[in-house]
Amino acid sequence: MNRTHARITASVYSSHVPAIGAALDLGKSGNEYWAPLFKGYDRSRQWMKENRPDVIFLVYNDHATAFDLNFIPTFAIGCAAEFQPADEGWGARPVPKVVGHPELASHIAQSVIQQDFDLTIVNKMDVDHGLTVPLSLMCGQPDAWPCPVIPFAVNVVQYPVPSGQRCFQLGQAIRRAIESYDQPLNVQIWGTGGMSHQLQGPRAGLINSEFDNAFLDQLISDPAAQARVPHIDYVREAGSEGIELVMWLIARGAMADVAGGPAPRLVHRFYHVPASNTAVGHMILEEQ
Structure with missing residues (x-):
């Protein structure tokens, strides 16, 4: 490993349910309903303190705050110096602003676009619960987030959405981009969203625990096979919003074993219903 260049040291996967943020912000994390969920992240918060990265590359989806139906980028990378928490209709969450890393973000954009992935470069946007809830789950309620964050928004809201295979290949391109950056940065890549859920229609409230746990199994053991699963299978088995799981494939595609290196070490795995x-699914994979 070239220690003069940036490297990915771990990938983190987590759901980003907006009610989780509300429970934390309103002081309800210890009540009977929410306590089991937050307890499932206790080990992760400790791991985060012990393995603080220099930068987090955070894959999430916007929920019609930074983007709406007038403008829908498939993949958008935040290159700004900072990003404010979004007002999603009930005021912005009382969380710190997100400090970006414009130099690394711009380098990744340059590299990934030259690898034939079309990214939208965003120099100003607010970030919603898709990004801030995973940060809260992993970092608690600090006065400032522990490191800069590069937001990477994926359209999984308005069809057509990118395939799992495209997302998996994009993760590989992002790894190559990060490893070509000539500063010795420790980078974590996070994939967020999911797991099974549907917010509307006759199947509203759908939860498919069997599918969710099979997805986690396959994501660990055979991510290339998971990448070949067509999007309609996610919708059928995990609900209309279950398609968010393709974003986890971006993070998984960025791990060393996909490029012929050693398999990552499973640090923590957690699954909980309902929230x-x-x-809610969560996992940490650490590079060997």
């Missing part, structure tokens, strides 16, 4: 009528 506001959805399933």
